[in-house]
Amino acid sequence: MSQRGGRKVTVPALGVDTDLGRALTPGDVSEFLRRAGLEDVDLSEDGPIRWEGGGSDVWTGDI
DSSP: OOTTSSEEEEEEETTEEEEEEEESSHHHHHHHHHHTTOOSOOOSTTSSOOOSSSOTTOOSSOO
């Protein structure tokens, strides 16, 4: 979580991290990725997502 709330979601595109928005839930992350053309991405710890400041189950508190 950030002071602004939520978790920042970015994807690397052509060597640059592209900001997709701030997610408040795992569902938000899935929706941002879907809009970016990335459907059915595994959001678990074992998937391709790099979670910073806590895993996919951390959505409250300061991370």
